[in-house]
Amino acid sequence: MRSIDDIDRRTAPLVLAHLWLAVVAFAAAAVLGGWQMWARSPLPAPFSTPHNYFLSVTLHGTVMAYVLPTFFIMGFGYFVAVTALERPLPARWAAWIGFGMGVVGVVLAAVPVLMGRASVLYTFYPPLSVAASYYIGIILVVVGSWIWSALMILAMTAWKRENRGEAVPLVMFATVANVMLWLWTTVGMGCELLFQVIPGALGWTETVDVGLSRTLFSWTLHAIVYFWLLPAYIAFYTLAPRAAGGRLYSDTMGRIAFILFLLYSLPVGIHHLFMDPEHGTGFKFLQTVLTSLVTIPTLMTVFTISASLEIAGRLRGGHGPFGWLWTLPWDRPMVLATGLSFVMLWFGGLGGIVNMSYGMNAMIHNTSWVTAHFHLIFGGTTVIMYFAIAYEIWPTLTGRAVQSARAMNMQLWLWFIGMMVTTLPWHWLGLQGQWRRVAEFNYADPIVAAWAPYVIVSVIGGLVLVVSALMFVWNLFKLQRGEVSVAAPMSYAVAVYPPGRVPGMLNGFTSWNVAVLVLMLVAYGYPIAQFFIEPAPQAIVQRIR
């Protein structure tokens, strides 16, 4: 096992550039999120106007959806490619070009948002149309990430050529699974932006087919969440068992889980359109069935990782059916984060089953229930693992030693508590019918007044989240300025039975991409084709005048 600097001395700055951008943007967006909750609460908030509120939601959403995950995943991907394959990154110059495009994109998008000229949240809503540079900026971030995608595939195929017949390390296999998922995912939003939204914003077209734009966005909308989520799963499988002092229960099941994510997170986006008029019930039902299958890899992961941690707990002297839980090293951030992440995953996952239900969706569509669900799954389950990943790899990246994990654990606990205190009331409010995306509520109305206590509790949760987010930046900053140590080598969890070789189908993606193509053709073929077979009446693009 060699340290990152032994393998490729110039990778660490590349990874750090990506991660620092993600981290700083995240902290700023977290502060905005806290303010938004305050503005919607019965408590008097400063600067609270619809203009400011929707500007803030746009910034918060754009950063959390497009900046934080994309840059974090790119940075972590480069790190994995070098440390797991133990070979230098191919074409590092291209990676810097990708990063540069991303930075330019972020600036192009952020400027009109900050000027209040791009308040369309981060989900665009054509025929609303704002400054074109907002959309172009997002496209640039995506194109930058395509460069990353190409480099990840290149790194894996080069390794396979050099190590014929051997199993690609699980961590790299999973990273490339996420690359494949991302390439498929971006097609929908890319087409919507390039062929509908940007021509409208530039004044080249006067009308837009709204049904088509919603369908294209739905193509991206669910899969993108799995793109954000997979690094958390990568950490579950390849970092947590080692951090706990155990072994991965099954490498094969890990591969199958990541393949299932690739297959079943894509042909399911119409479950975001259950309440839409432009698709027949048949396609909605079909995608309900496909959506239900995406729970399987998650439930398998819960089993495999619990078993892996059980191995660790028993090796550390735990006895009995649950005694191993107490002997786990919960003082290690990666282990703690995994445990907390699982708790949030259960709550978020159960809520998600309501969302995917063909019939029940009507109770909660566009209520705070949905906001609660995706904050719990992404903000909770996923982002807490981003924290843990950062804590895990920072010493390797910077060659500094961790002095004490206490502040890190405290930060993770605060994030968990804040997320639960924020989102549990939101779930309840959603069931009461609290609707989404408004700048303020009229608390003089008796129905709304009854929500006030829950809203105030969630604001307190939001405050805890803001504190935790700022603490995260501080912890990383301190780590980076800490005592110089020998650059620690990075290692990933070893399976109970490490695979020497695996079947070709579990070592690459060619056949699986064909399966995705078939699934997408069935699930999205006619729903998209209908707009071309008989073009729907279009709506006038509403531009800023």
Added chain:
Amino acid sequence: MASSHQEILRTELRWGAVMGVLVAGILGLIIYAALALHISPPSNVERIDPKTLQLSDEFTEQNLGTQVSGDGRVTARIVATQYAFLPPCVAVPLNRPITLRFASPDVIHGLLIAGTNVNTMVVPGYVSQVHATFTQPGETPMPCHEFCGLGHSAMLGRVQVLPADQFKPDAQGRVACAKH
């Protein structure tokens, strides 16, 4: 601890089978609700041009609101526009099926009526249709729940659920909300 690679895979597959049954059970419930209770999402692939909506026959201003047709069926036609519903208050009968039809002349809107299954997007280019029976008398909000511009937060309609003795159609079969 499992003694071989094969045995580990077997435990995983057993768990997988249990989870498969669980998922099948959830799907079974959804299918049951659709077949026995007729619960399905509001799909109504009916196109209408948003650019000329106000010139259309059905969604012309005079025709909006609640109407009881000759055969006794109740239909409410509502336009969702920036930043109001028209009519701002919809009269609906208590314990009697009603069809709600929505259309938008401008951008994407949406709406829900808390405590009922009424929840739909209103996408320009389509008529959104919801079938419902209101079982609680009284007045309830009908907010726009989809971002439709900076005035979105104020886009708040109302629904008045009227018992049979107050749900009185006029000569044209029209019913309006009671004034306060």
Added chain:
Amino acid sequence: MATEPLDLTPEQRAAEDRTFRRGAALAVGVVLVAGIVLGFVVLPVVQGASVGLDAWSAICRAIGVQPGTPIARQPSSEAAATPVSQVSWGPATLGALRNGNVARGAQLSRVCDACHGAQGLSSDPQFPNMSGQTAYAIYKQLHDFRSGARKNYLMSIVATYRSDQSIADLAVYYASRQALQHGSIEDPVAANLAVRGDPARSIAACNACHLGNPGAPVETPNLIGQHKEYLLNQLQAFAHDTRHNDVYARMRTISTALTSDEMERLAAYYAATPRP
């Protein structure tokens, strides 16, 4: 610990992959077929049968090639259109405005000078300032005067014999000119309605539409620098339903929710607000 041999023969590899591929195809296929049969056949046919819908129509509705849902009959409407304005914003109208002739509009505007001022800025506050108004707003109002959707003793006559092209030319001419610049006034009541609105009364912030944001109907006029008297007259006319050419009652709904004091304040506020 690796128990399996590293080197399989190519034939063994192919066989292994084939088994895998078959299994995967079977799993994916079974799910797809089950979903399709249930979603497009079983569910709609059973649901349709209960409301007297034939199986074929129910299936077509489930696919989305026929309007309606399998769970209910489609209602019908016998209403005939009685629109409050004949203007619709299609690519043709928008194109006519984009290609409007400013020079011709300037010539045509001579007739308007008497009331609306030689610079498009009127000296009598009951006549609106035209300069700096959006072309869409002017087009809509002239069209409505011509069709009778909006009535005014002078404008109804003036607009009568104007062609669509003349209206478009006039609209782009005035839109190309500078609006009046005023000072500003401090009025927290008006500013609050303009910037925040009042969700308790379903009043959206006036600026949500009137400040050029996306999220405004095409014909939304610019209010800044308009005469206070003119603005107040219009708000009152909407509130009393003596003016009703606002499509889907957008202004009639809001103006009836405003108090007369708020109308005064808003009229004064916009008359005095400087352009951003």
